[in-house]
Structures are given as structure tokens and as C-alpha cells.
Amino acid sequence: MENSLGKLFTITSFGESHGRCVGVTIDGCPAGLPLTEEDIQKESDKRRPGASIASTTRAEEDKVEILSGIFNGHTTGAPICLLIWNQDADSSKYEKIRFLPRPGHADYTAFTKYGGFNDFRGGGRFSGRITATMVMAGAVAKKLLNLISIEVLSHTIDIGGIRAATTGLDEIRANVEKNPLKCADLTAAAEMARVIEQAKKAGDSIGGIIEGLALNMPVGLGEPIFDTLEGDLSKAIFAIPAVKGIEFGSGFSAAGKRGSENNDPFTITDGKIVSITNNAGGILGGISNGMPIVLRVAVKPTPSIAIKQETVDIKKRQAASLLVEGRHDSCIVPRAVPVVEAMMAVTLCDFALRAGLIPKVIK
């Protein structure tokens, strides 16, 4: 396993879905940043199922605690350990299906890779709950990015084929936290809710697409040829369970375009070099060009469904069928929205530190 990410802003995640806690240690945060548990809690709460029709009703309190790295309300330069204690969870249904890997889940690969020693309860280390550690780290990263005016946003743009209309930034800022779909287009959001409801009634689940944006980007973030902005953002975002694709700017649609259409001409606006279009998604040669970073993330339908599925008994090595008990998230896309934002923030923060844009001591 590799549970650390980042070169200068390094996060180390630990904990399991049904273990004692989930936590994250952040190493490399400059000293002098004001930071409270409320700062983290606020971001953490965005991941909460809340009123979302799409989510399970498991009441996760998810109270964030700071274990280290803060003194007199400021970061000290020392590693910041953030923790959420798990509530007691009923693991009995997982015991029953221990040797029956759920299709689409990591059960089979984890069992095989770790010789059956993996904590399978609630998906263990492969649970969506682990994204809580990402969001906590993202909260710190966002505060640092805020110092250099970088704003990171994310929102649902597609669920089950229902595509949100293009909206302005103000609508994204205003609407995303207002509706459980985390969609800026409230009309589409209502439609998405219906699609999810349909899937739910069928005991099924549905996928979607999340868009991530980074605004007020400086020119020069990214360390090619290998630590490109696209490459490191992708790596960070693929750590989110259920992500199966990512594209930047015109992305896959660029395949059908001509260079003359896809190239973004430069111009000068208010004395600043900008591009007229942004097919590049804010990145040229793996380096930010000052335009907004625009990326889209494909999220598969959550594999947890209330429908009988074919699987195998990996102990007896014979065919079996499986019906997973209990509540299921019929659509995890909205809950993944703040996680995409968090992982973008963590990555951009690392690059900003590498570019020397954030001081070692904040005054």
C-alpha cells in the first residue's frame, strides 16, 4: 500500500471504515497558518450524506479532532494529524459475505493481494469513508491556496445521462451546497433526483460526472515532464473510489477536432496574457497557463446494489450468487463532489509550494 501523496505537502491517510477511526497526517504545511477544528469540520460536513436522497441514512457524526501540529491556533510547521473516530458499526452483514466478493467492489482484489488479512468490514480501507481523510487534508490545502487567491470549485454536471446546463461561477458557488445533488443547474438537479429515485426503486445505482475548477491560477504550476499538472491531478483524483475517467479542457472531444479549432489563441486583456478560449483546460505542457483549470471526472455507478448478482465463493472456488443486505447509496456522485475539490486542492497546494508561491512561514 502507498498511503502518502505529495512531495512538499504530503498527506498520509490511515484508518478503516469499521475500525476505530479514519485519520490523516499532513506534513509540509507552512508554520503560521491559523487553523481550527471548525475550519476542517466545515469542509468535512460537505461530504456528509445530509438530506441527500442519494445517500444512506447512516448518521455519521464525523467530528473532526486535531491531534497534533497546531499551537495557539496556528500551524507550527510540525505534522498535523486530523482524526475522526468511527461510530460503532454493525459489521455482521460483511462477515456473511466475506468469501463472496461483491462485483464492482475491491473485495476480490483486496482479498487476493492481502492474502485474506484485509479488514473487509464495510470495505475496510477501500470504503468511500476513507475519502473523509482526503477532505480533511483538502480543508488545510484550501486555506493555503486561499493565501494566493486560488479558488477550487467542483459540482455535479451529469447523473445518469442528465446533463446540467453550463452555469456561471456565481451559480456554482451559490447553488452547489444548496441542493443534495451538488449541481449548479437547479432544474437539472431536480431531474437528476428523479433518475436517482428510479434507480433506487429498482434497487440499483447510477453514475455521473463531476466538474472541477481552479480559478485565479498563477502561470507556472506543474513540474513536467513527469509531474505534470494533468498527471498529478489525475493520480490524486483516481484515489477516490469509483472514479474511472478524467479529462482536461476539451478532453476526449479534442479527438474529433482540428488544431485550428482546439488551439486557444492568446490575447492581452487588462494587461494580462490570456487565451480567448480554454480548450487546454488551463494547462499547456503540463504547466498552468493562468486560465481556469477545468477537468471532468467520470464516476461509475456505486457497485452496491440491492439486486442479486453472480459472484464466486473464493474459498470454495465455485460459482455463487449474492444479494447484499442493507441500505445502499444509489448514487455517490454528490458525495464525491467535495472529495474531487479536496484532491484538487491538495495537488495544487503541493505544486504551489514547489513553485515557491507559498512562504515557509505565514505572517
Added chain:
Amino acid sequence: MENSLGKLFTITSFGESHGRCVGVTIDGCPAGLPLTEEDIQKESDKRRPGASIASTTRAEEDKVEILSGIFNGHTTGAPICLLIWNQDADSSKYEKIRFLPRPGHADYTAFTKYGGFNDFRGGGRFSGRITATMVMAGAVAKKLLNLISIEVLSHTIDIGGIRAATTGLDEIRANVEKNPLKCADLTAAAEMARVIEQAKKAGDSIGGIIEGLALNMPVGLGEPIFDTLEGDLSKAIFAIPAVKGIEFGSGFSAAGKRGSENNDPFTITDGKIVSITNNAGGILGGISNGMPIVLRVAVKPTPSIAIKQETVDIKKRQAASLLVEGRHDSCIVPRAVPVVEAMMAVTLCDFALRAGLIPKVIK
């Protein structure tokens, strides 16, 4: 800059398009692997423009030399340095446009990030020529993967909206090196050639999609939660210039699917646990599940076009227009095909070493 990639199989790339050479050092290759310059040359030649209608006619001899790490025809455990000397190139056209960044290229971001000290000739460190260093490293990785029977393949599946029909593995193996489009569907290939020819006549360029496959995968490659198979493959592949999107298995189409469609049921075939479908693209929880890895890579139209474009003079900081002289690749997709294969091989080789599947000494 960060020019090293990989944890146990670490490649370090160096060199510039119009500098003295391009080269790569491979650290972590087990001792005892038979390796000759011909082994590398063979892979390197796949990247050569050759008869491709899509490519410039610059005659790059690209003769691979081994500078270190081989003794008596075998790897020694020491770092392997592989080098290609550059031929003399005419850099005069780049001098003329030094302060006129080409839209879609890294000229502007590199100039800004490196304070104008970057070697801009032929794109310098951001040139497609740097992918020669990736292919050389990939050649070694492929030989190592061959020891554990992993086969990596890649082929063009879309150019300018012309989509190749789905073909069998045998056709991919047989046809890719036969046609300059590197497309297994020879009928589509002919059509793709026409589309490229049209773009070329218009002084324009065209994009496409490459599919990468890894066959005979063991279960268990990948080191989540951060070093997932998807994440590290993506990071490696985004190092290839012009790549703007990547997806695994059902990828973006999963967004519109239900869980019951997208989940891959398990079954037992020939005593082996397999999945009936492969929407997961061979990866569950960031770990290989033994099914073929299937990924698709979006390649933007090469930004080099023979059409006048709007840009800015970054020295005078005023609007300007630009017409880049000389030959241009009107479609770089076919030349990127072996590079995708190489970067997949490099990444899988690193994971195979991390999983302990390749011995430290090969006997």
C-alpha cells in the same frame, strides 16, 4: 522540473529536441536480464515517422546507444543509461518566433516558468521528441514484463471522429505495425488516412484516441489508496505531450449506466476467477483483477498548424499574429501509440517489482 518516474523501476529522462541528445537512465532494473541495443532499437523504431502520411519527413535516425548498466549482454543491477544523439537541426525558425508563443504549445508556460531561459528550439524539453526517452525505457520494461507473461499493446481507435471497429487481439498484434495509422481495423485506417490528408491540405491537424491493453495480468498489481493502477498509469501517460484525457474500462460511459449494468459479475473459467464483462478495465479498488487492463487516451490535434494564428508578443506584451513555417505533423496520434505502450509498460513494471513478482536477479 521532475524528470524521474517510478518507485522501484525508476526512469530519469534528459535531453532536448535540438540539444545534443535525448536520453534516459533506468534505475532498479534487476540484474541478469539479457539486453542489447537491438532490443531497444526495435521499440524505438516504432516511434519513427517512417512512411506515415501523418508525420514530418525529418529523417531521424535515432540510433540507440547503451552507455551503462550492461555487461556481457546482461543487465548488472546498475543504472542503464540509454542515449540517442540528435542530428543537426535547423533552429532558425524557432529563433524568429521566440517571443511569439504558439497557441496550444508549451511555449508560453515554459517561457514564464523558466524565466525565458528554457531551450525553446523545437520545443526543447516539451517536444514530442522527448517521448523517445519514454520508448527506450519502455523497451526494457517490456522485456521484464515478458518474464511474467504480461503483454502490453496499444493501437489507434479514433482519428478525427473516424472510429475503428472493435477487433480481436490477433488483429491488433498483426495490423498495428503494418499501417502508418497503427490501427488494427485496416478499413478504418484507410478512412483515417483520408481525414488526415484533408487536414494536412488545409494546413491543419487532427486529434484521436488510442487504446492501451495489458494482457495476462496477475491479480494484485496496484498500491492503493494513492498509488492506484489507474492513478499511476494516468500520471505516466499524461507525461506524453498532447494527451488530455484518459479512461479505464467503461470510463465516461459509466456515468450513464446503472450499477447492475456496469458491475462485472464474477465466474470461474478453467479454474480461474474471472469476470464475465470487463467494465472495470481490469482494475478494482486500484488493483488489477486479472482481467485485461483496458484504457483509452484522448490525444488533442497537434497544435502545430500552417495557419495564421493569433498570439501575443510576450516581450512587447502586445497582440501579434503568427504563421509557423515548415513541415508539421498533421496527426501525431500514430506516433503516440508506441509511447502509450511504453508508459504502460514502465508503470506496470514498477508495480510488478513492488508486488515482488519479478526477482531481483534473473536467472
Added chain:
Amino acid sequence: MENSLGKLFTITSFGESHGRCVGVTIDGCPAGLPLTEEDIQKESDKRRPGASIASTTRAEEDKVEILSGIFNGHTTGAPICLLIWNQDADSSKYEKIRFLPRPGHADYTAFTKYGGFNDFRGGGRFSGRITATMVMAGAVAKKLLNLISIEVLSHTIDIGGIRAATTGLDEIRANVEKNPLKCADLTAAAEMARVIEQAKKAGDSIGGIIEGLALNMPVGLGEPIFDTLEGDLSKAIFAIPAVKGIEFGSGFSAAGKRGSENNDPFTITDGKIVSITNNAGGILGGISNGMPIVLRVAVKPTPSIAIKQETVDIKKRQAASLLVEGRHDSCIVPRAVPVVEAMMAVTLCDFALRAGLIPKVIK
């Protein structure tokens, strides 16, 4: 700050002397290792002041808790987080001297590097208490090394110039935990106790030397040219506060020797290639040669003394004098003994994993 160490067995330390806790996360531990809190506690207790005449009497209970990574009594492959909650500590004396850096301590450098935001209470992140995180990690490493029969030992060989006689391994094993000096030569130990007592009476402190041994070493640990066994062991051991020197085998005395004296002739004993002498300290070319690793570590007298010292007021930037209140360890050497052992174990464990000697799943 960089609070992670190790390539495949990676430990990440967090916490402060007077903060809520000290903790460590271990990533890369193979799955299937039986591990209990008692396993860690046992090693942790060796660091405890106990009856040692040399140590402060602060009653540190230091109860180890496992927060993650263990399931059904075994490691799971997931990161193992180990934690000790701090007892309430009186930080008032540190408040008083906040701007008066104690000579020999990290007060001045930490204040300057972290802009005064560092948690200075009890030395904060620079306290000897942080070595508790090293010992916890070492406990896991020692269990893994035990699987391949490597034994790590350490003992006091010098305090204040009192040199222990050379003893056999059995005496080291038997005597070290028996006396508060952690010295195998019980006669010398008594003398060392007197020397410490003298220093204590004078309000002063005293330094010493610790010897570390690794037995039953396989041939081939170490990854030169940069990750040599000497280099990585040194780096790990210099993380222990107060260490100012390290040597391997004949070490500094080799400077005065001739090659014919210092070279260790090879011979065959019981069918095994061994060297007749061990001036190399078990390492040739940065790689273990199968002989015991022998290293010696210089520990400076603890800078905490009850004598008035000259310093500066870093706020007023003027000369000042300082008399630190409270109890002091008059000799920290014995408490550093298990820490040297722990850091040796952590380093060797990393190298054993890199050499492929410990399986990914323990059965």
C-alpha cells in the same frame, strides 16, 4: 519538516511533547503479521525512565494504542497507526523562557525556522519524547526482522569516559534490561552510575556512546550507491536527538590503520563464507556481507542542565542569562539505547523488504 522515513517500510511520526499525543503511522508492513498492543508496549517500556538514576521521574505511563491497520490480531496491509496520549504536563516553565533559547537545544533554530510558531513546550517536536514514536515503529520492524532471524541489539558502551569491557552477546542479551544504564558490563555500569551521580549533583549532565548490533544478517542488504547501509542507518539514527557521531566497524580508528590490518580476510566456516575479522562492521560497498553489523553512536550530554548559562533574548535581541527550572535527565544515553535499536530495526526492515526477503503476505 520531513517526518516520514523509509522507502517500502515507511514510518510517519507526529505529535509534540506537551501536545495531545505522540504517534506514528507505518505504511508498507506486509499483511498477516500477528501484532498486539502488548508487542508494542513491551518495546515502548524499554524507553521508560523506570528506576534509572539518570532520568527524570516524570511518570509517563505511555500506554500504546493501535488506531488502525490491525484486524483479528494481524496486520492487514493497511497503514498501522500507533498512538500514545500525553499526560497533562506543566508547560509554565517553558512559557517563561520562550524567548531565551537554551544552549545546546533546538529552541533557537526552531524559533527561527518556524517564525516563532513552533510549539516550544517541552521542546515540542524536538523533545526526546518524540523518540517514543520511533520505538513504536521499531517494535513492528523487529517483529518483521524476526521472521528472517535478524536480531538487533544495542547497549551502552561508554558514559562520561567510562568504557564498558567487551562482552559476549549473551551478556548483552542478559544484562542490558537488568540495569538502568543498559550496559552489559555490570562493573562498568556501576561506575557509570557514579559518574552520572556526580554530574547530577553538579546540576550538570554527561554524554556517552551506544553500540548497535545486527546479528544473523543476510548478505545483500543495502542499495548503493546512495542508499548504502551505512548511509541509511546513519540518517535514521541522526534523527535521535543528541546524536552527534556514528561509526561502523573499525570506524574512526581505521584512519590510523594500514589496509593489511583493516581488511577482513575471507574464509569458509561451516560451509559459509565469512570474514575472519569484522573491521568492516558487516558492510562492504554499502551492502551487508553477512557478518554482524556493528555501529557506535556518540550521544552528547543532554543540554538540559541546572546551571546558569549565557544566552540571548531573541525578542529583545540582547544578551541574557538562563537557569532552567525543574528536573533534568542528567544522562540520556540509557534511554537512547532502545531508540538506536528501533531505528536500526526500521532501516534494516526497509532494506529487507527492498531485497525481497520478507514476503508481501506472511503466512
Added chain:
Amino acid sequence: MENSLGKLFTITSFGESHGRCVGVTIDGCPAGLPLTEEDIQKESDKRRPGASIASTTRAEEDKVEILSGIFNGHTTGAPICLLIWNQDADSSKYEKIRFLPRPGHADYTAFTKYGGFNDFRGGGRFSGRITATMVMAGAVAKKLLNLISIEVLSHTIDIGGIRAATTGLDEIRANVEKNPLKCADLTAAAEMARVIEQAKKAGDSIGGIIEGLALNMPVGLGEPIFDTLEGDLSKAIFAIPAVKGIEFGSGFSAAGKRGSENNDPFTITDGKIVSITNNAGGILGGISNGMPIVLRVAVKPTPSIAIKQETVDIKKRQAASLLVEGRHDSCIVPRAVPVVEAMMAVTLCDFALRAGLIPKVIK
């Protein structure tokens, strides 16, 4: 093998003693640094045997070539590859002793670790010749450190027990390159020459001690708790063959001292906080305190001697004796002096970049 070192200033060494070349790639050097082959050659020449009585007479021309990373006389931000082509060397004597490992050399450990595939000619990757790659990298590091006024010096202080008198910095600067012993005390140097001559006549070799200094240090270099200044300097210096010990400031002698003697009182001189003594060797808590860094390195007598030695035949697995033909360096200490300097420079440069003291673009 691990042939890369450094986090932000990363050097990757390659090549073998009797292979085609030795080389090094430097990644992370800021753009805009003026750099010529002469800059590197000048440092490289210091490693040359020259007129040294202690060294072999093999005429190594060691002409440095820059392969990449420089454009218009300045660094570009891209990786800098530096290379020295090897002259033809006679490897026949190594063929003869292929299975007879030389005591004190890496022959046995390399053979075992790399399954006999290692390039054994001239010691291959374990040859002193590999230090040429360190010195080339050090030349670049020294130019960067020069920008922030850090000066790195090293000199021989002991050979075979002949101890140099303490000299001032001016004498070190003036005398080291003047005499083949690289000793600032010219009287001691003459005596050292005699000791070496005696060893040489006896077909034997002799060891020594090198002192390294870094002057004009800023406060704050070092990233504890694991990337301490002592730890990373040690790791870098132990990469030099034959180094078996290192100490900082009062080092091993601190073991016999009291805290009141060993603590360095602070005072203010010319408005600057300094310490009156420097037993800390310029480092407190793993962080530079602004005083000169002072370290001493123990170098064992070179294991190459012209005296018959006992060894084993590792193929036949039986006792054997060995008399190595040809010339030998009877003392490698003077040739290691510039290498210590280089590795100090490389390490300090990495820390200076980490502390943000050297800009990303040099203007």
C-alpha cells in the same frame, strides 16, 4: 540499487569504472544559472591524481561534457546531464580474480547481491571512479550555494595518525590545492607524505580523516525530524567508498563531556546571534544555527594492497589466497577530499532549495 539522491536538487549517477563512461544527471537546478563545461572541469580536476604521491599514475583525462540542460550558457530548468568518457582500461587483471573477492572491497557483496552479473572490472559501480559523478554534481551545487554566499571547504586533517594542526580558514583556502595531501598544515602534510611512502613501500595502504566545513550558513537549513542536516549529510557522505565514520562538532569527544562544557552559549556579535563555541558543529535539532558546519569523516585505508591476502574462491567455495597485481593508491584520503566537499554541497543545496533560499529562476 538506488542511484538518485536529493529531494529538490536530485542527482542521478550512472556508469562504471571500465564501462563506456561515468555520468550524472541533475534535476531541479533553477533556470538561469551561468554554467560551462569549464566550471565543472575545474572541480573535476581536483579529484585527479595529479602529482599526488599517494595515487596511481593512471592518466585519467576526465574531460567533462555537458549533454543537456544548458542553453546559451545558462541552465534552463531542464535536467543537466554531465558525462566523462572512460579511456580504454585493461580489465584483464580483474578477469583473473573474478571469483576471488578482494578483502575490504565490494566484490563479494556485489557478486552475491547481483547474482554474479555485476560489472566487476575495476570494481565497476563500486569503484572510486564513480565519485567523479559526485564531484560533477557538486560543481553545480557549489555554484548555486555561491549565490547565497555559502562556502564549502574540505581538507585532510589526519593520515595514518599524523594529525594536522588546527589552521585558519585562509590557510585551508590557500594550501589545500597546493599540496597533493590536500592538507592545510604544510608541515603535517610533509609528514603524512612520509607515512604514505612507508605504507607504499610495504605494498600497503593507510587511512585518514577529512574535515568538511560550510561557512556563512543561514539559520534554518534542515528538515527534522528525519531529514536532519546531520542525517542527510551523513547519508550523502557514506556514498563515498571507504568512508566508515562521521561526526559533527565535538562528535565522539562529546561522550566524555559534561553539558556545561559541551553546550554552546549564545551571544550577540555585530547584531547577529551566534554561539561562543561551536561544539554543535553548526547544527541544533538537525537545523543549521548559522555557525559553520563542522564535520569529520573517517576514511579507511584503501583495501587495494600489494600483499598476499586470504580469501575464498566463491565459485569453488574453498579457501584461496590472492595477490592483486598492478598499481594501487596507497592512500585515497586526498582524492576523497573534493568528494566530501561535493557531497556536502549537493546536500546543502538541496536543503537551501527546500528552505526557499534559492529562487526558481536566477536573474
